[in-house]
Amino acid sequence: MTSTGILAASYFLPSNRLTHEDLENRFGEPAMKKVLSGAGIRTRRVAAPDVCGSDLAFAAAERLLLHHGIPRESIDAVIFCTQTPDFLLPTTACILHERLQLKNRCAALDINLGCTQYVYALSIAHGLILSGTAKRVLVLTGDTMTRTLHPKDRSVVPLFGDGGSASLIGEVPEGQGFVGFELGTDGSGSQYLMIPAGGFRMPKSTESGTEMEDSEGNVRSKENLYMNGAAIFHFAITVVPEMLQNLLEHVHLGIEDVDLFLFHQANKYMLDYVFKKLKIPPEKTHFFVTEIGNTSGSSVPIVMVDAWLNEKVKPGATICLISFGVGLSWAGTILRWPENAMGPVPTLD
Amino acid sequence: MTRTEFKEQFADVLGLPPNELNFDTVLGSLESWDSVSYLATMVLIDERLGIALRPDVLSTAKTVNDLIALVQVKLED
Numbered sequence: 001m002t003s004t005g006i007l008a009a010s011y012f013l014p015s016n017r018l019t020h021e022d023l024e025n026r027f028g029e030p031a032m033k034k035v036l037s038g039a040g041i042r043t044r045r046v047a048a049p050d051v052c053g054s055d056l057a058f059a060a061a062e063r064l065l066l067h068h069g070i071p072r073e074s075i076d077a078v079i080f081c082t083q084t085p086d087f088l089l090p091t092t093a094c095i096l097h098e099r100l101q102l103k104n105r106c107a108a109l110d111i112n113l114g115c116t117q118y119v120y121a122l123s124i125a126h127g128l129i130l131s132g133t134a135k136r137v138l139v140l141t142g143d144t145m146t147r148t149l150h151p152k153d154r155s156v157v158p159l160f161g162d163g164g165s166a167s168l169i170g171e172v173p174e175g176q177g178f179v180g181f182e183l184g185t186d187g188s189g190s191q192y193l194m195i196p197a198g199g200f201r202m203p204k205s206t207e208s209g210t211e212m213e214d215s216e217g218n219v220r221s222k223e224n225l226y227m228n229g230a231a232i233f234h235f236a237i238t239v240v241p242e243m244l245q246n247l248l249e250h251v252h253l254g255i256e257d258v259d260l261f262l263f264h265q266a267n268k269y270m271l272d273y274v275f276k277k278l279k280i281p282p283e284k285t286h287f288f289v290t291e292i293g294n295t296s297g298s299s300v301p302i303v304m305v306d307a308w309l310n311e312k313v314k315p316g317a318t319i320c321l322i323s324f325g326v327g328l329s330w331a332g333t334i335l336r337w338p339e340n341a342m343g344p345v346p347t348l349d
Numbered sequence: 350m351t352r353t354e355f356k357e358q359f360a361d362v363l364g365l366p367p368n369e370l371n372f373d374t375v376l377g378s379l380e381s382w383d384s385v386s387y388l389a390t391m392v393l394i395d396e397r398l399g400i401a402l403r404p405d406v407l408s409t410a411k412t413v414n415d416l417i418a419l420v421q422v423k424l425e426d
Contacts, residue, residue, distance in 0.1 A: 035385075038385045038388070229384060230388060230404035230407075231404050233391060233404075237391070270388075
């Protein structure tokens with residue numbers, strides 16, 4: 001039976017930084033001191049106003065293809081994950097297909113999920129290869145969540161950053177690569193992370209663009225991202241342990257069998273507690289959130305590449321990727337890192 | 350954990366000396382009762398008492414006594 005896995009990966013971050021000091025000037029020192037000690041985020045990368053998520057994904061993909069000399073004609077499908085697409089239509093993956101000069105006999109589709117987009121895309125890439133539809137799949141992520149935030153909303157501005165990634169999924173030696181996936185949804189929490197206006201349920205209007213101040217002094221309109229932080233926190237500390245347990249049972253492994261746990265980098269406080277609750281020792285974890293913020297769906301591939309560059313990800317290692325967030329949605333996978341992996345692409349930073 | 354021990358640990362979450370927090374203290378009157386200490390309280394209750402208290406339930410508590418009533422089932426007295 002065919003086995004599939006991650007052969008190569010890269011990420012790309014915009015160069016503009018929104019620093020702790022910038023936010024102290026905007027929101028006041030005491031409030032930001034709490035954010036720094038709580039969320040553990042010091043700096044975020046912010047895309048310029050004319051940069052889209054697809055531009056970040058494109059930059060990551062070009063670097064991946066060029067660094068490893070991957071022939072463009074070998075790509076049979078491109079999956080672009082984003083919640084900040086170029087247009088309502090066409091599918092942004094079709095635009096990226098053209099920009100990346102991929103062949104015509106290449107599938108292209110978008111996945112509209114947030115924090116869980118990457119692991120979902122991996123499961124679909126895995127399925128496309130297992131079904132014989134594709135041999136190599138390019139999984140791209142890219143979002144500019146900072147463009148959805150109201151600059152005076154202290155509940156979200158300190159948390160989010162922009163970023164993109166590219167991964168090549170292909171065949172690996174038998175018994176290596178993806179061992180199993182765990183995917184789940186709780187739509188009853190869809191209102192906890194939401195941009196209410198701008199779709200077809202609530203088109204943009206004068207009313208939707210009206211700014212309102214909440215009880216904590218945060219300003220936003222219905223066209224901005226809203227997050228109920230406490231509800232998302234509750235979701236994370238209850239669903240993540242259950243998801244991991246289900247995933248491990250599904251693949252007949254225990255926490256002790258996994259070499260490295262790479263979780264969605266929502267914020268350090270949440271992750272520290274979840275790791276503690278799951279009794280996962282610090283040496284089996286990796287963080288990359290303090291200097292870049294929560295990059296939404298790109299956070300898992302970005303932390304994965306960073307761990308790979310730091311030689312925590314290596315052939316033969318058993319790696320667990322866990323994501324959770326907007327939807328509410330969750331997705332996890334366990335894979336044995338393949339012997340034929342090409343490697344991560346060094347960063348430009 | 351007793352009611353008093355819970356109150357002491359809750360005071361610690363708020364960064365207050367234990368004697369500055371009474372059972373009838375109104376949470377909304379405390380400067381340190383903010384979104385960060387709110388999450389820390391959820392962690393305290395989940396970690397020490399094994400109750401994943403939903404935020405819409407937690408927000409019904411107006412005083413320390415109200416908060417204790419929500420977790421009373423896991424306290425010793």
